[in-house]
Amino acid sequence: MKKYDFIIAGGGMAGLSLAYYLSQSPLRDCSILILDKETKSRNDRTWCFWEKQEGPFESILYRKWNTVEFFGTTYKGALNIGDYQYKMLRGIDFYEFMKSHLARFPSIEFRQATVNRVKDTPQGGFVIADDEPYIANFVFDSTHVLKLNKPENHNLWQHFKGWIITTEKPCFDSSKPCMMDFRIDQQGDCRFLYILPFDERTALVEYTIFNEQLLSDEQYETALMNYIDRFLDTGNYAIQESEFGIIPMSDEPTSERAGKHVVRIGTSGGYTKPSTGYTFQRTQRYLHEIVQNLVANGKPKRHKPRLRRFFKRFLDSVLLNVLQKRRHPADDIFTRLYQLNPPEQIFRFLDEDTTFAEDLKIMSTVPLKPFTIAALDVLRKRIFRA
């Protein structure tokens, strides 16, 4: 059996990004096998993220914006995001770009197959896909399904359905996406509309919820129709595409390192920011670091500053606790965060680039009592779990 340098199980966002960074590094001639059950020829998702400089996917961005809008309880309007740009990448453009870029490297092989098993062995990372065995020095696995069910943790879902609509009347401001529009019935949890305008007659309009309970298709669609009728002067409109997604918002510990030769990446590796669901930029950052370490010392390790990480995870858990236990209305929490802090700083906070002092300052702008009760509850659970 041929032994590969690397097997990438799952050629989606994380798997293809990893192959891309490897192809840009001194490891570009290593043998790499990418296994995915799909052909990746559908526009199955839209990624948005913020960034200050030009990033590796600048040439394939679908849109980028210099400002974003927010509709909260006591603030409605544009948010000054400083030097950041809010960027949008379509799934299909990413997959096509990756396929044509990676095809230039003869040492990179693609195989369409379903991964049945990933296992660490003394000889290397071992994979069975469509009953065929494969082995590599390292397996990077983004197919592992997270089991998020321990009651001592906070396990919410970010679930959403969106439509790309074209409208009869010009009704979108194409210079401003809307990060969160809370002018809808919260039904006791956290619900908002997210709008990415492509031009004055076309936009992705997405109904998003943070809670434990998925809705029926009809319920998402009714909410979308109600919002469009109430807040957008569309005239007639036509639905061009639809998107549905579920992202874990969980503080359940995940193991990125599943063995000496097996590393979980992307959502499987726990790369999703628990309190927001944003995964794209964190994945880029973490994979870049993994490749740097592979180049430097042959090990796919990431540097994890323990204390800092613990504190950031703690803040995530506190917010999840407030949301899950419904300790305070979510629309008010997010309004305070964006209204009482420079939005640019909130972006840095969500990227986990803020200092301890800055974190405390930001936390001083959320309602004290529910967050203190939540912090004590999280600490109690942590101590009890330990």
Ligand SMILES: Cc1cc2nc3c(=O)[nH]c(=O)nc-3n(C[C@H](O)[C@H](O)[C@H](O)COP(=O)(O)OP(=O)(O)OC[C@H]3O[C@@H](n4cnc5c(N)ncnc54)[C@H](O)[C@@H]3O)c2cc1C
């Ligand atoms: C609709 C949607 C929109 C999102 N929007 C954003 C956003 O705007 N910003 C953001 O930061 N995050 C966003 N996310 C979250 C996150 O960035 C994406 O889910 C991202 O695609 C995760 O990357 P991944 O590589 O971990 O998983 P995926 O991209 O899903 O890749 C996993 C790959 O593994 C393959 N696979 C799975 N199981 C098997 C198997 N058994 N055998 C073989 N192949 C298998 C799949 O076909 C897939 O190609 C979004 C998620 C969804 C679902």
